[in-house]
Amino acid sequence: MRHWTEDLDDDADEPLVRPYTITGGRTTAGRDDLTLITLISLITAQTTSGADPAAERHVLQPEHRTILRLSARGPVAVAELAAGLDLPVSVTKILIGDLIDAGRVRARPPLTFAHDGNLPDMTILEAVRNGLRGL
Template identity: 80%
Template sequence: MKHWTEDLDDDGDEPLVRPYTITGGRTTAGRDDLTLITLITAQSSSGTDTSAERHALQPEHRTVLRMCGRRPVAVAEIAAELDLPVSVTKILISDLIDAGRVSARPPLAFAQNGALPDMTLLEAVRDGLRQL
């Protein structure tokens, strides 16, 4: 008698853990302030994390904390590093925000004055890139 997995294709490109497993079945982050360019920064830990608290985090959570420990990292960069959809990454980041482990902020250009970047400059850059 053959095992049910014998006929399955062993495709190395497909992740072993499905996104719904990582998120506990959740499909939305419950936050609307996380965009692709939102910067995530790890909160300085007071050294009071117990071993149990560290092990309660999923490997993806720990990767996010490690990435954001040195400098702010955009949500899109985190998703690329985790090789997960952005929607799943936003759920993981939301978990860390709710736990007080990371903070989120808009990029400095938007945070300083709330104004959009100069459209003339952006259009000139776009036109220059098209000419390449």
């Protein structure tokens, strides 16, 4: 029987890190409100508890810091963060949950209605649907 590491190149550019190592052994997100299209935004007040930002940097894993960097540009979807991290969505949701709990990012569903609360114009939606069907 062969071991799963036999075909791995020892001189690979990227280290092999198992997802459960990144999440501290957790396999499911503690939150059920994170979907693929949930938007993640950076909270600008980095330290509300008066903690030292340099000390906080050492607690965060590189993946947490990448999420903060990607979300600093503006709201970004969970699916985009997972792609940017090159990690499964389930692992990314756990990491995002850590940052939400720490007060570093916030999550919100994507806007589906116009700002005035009205539904989008049905003729536009039908035109888009018809255009997609034509592809």
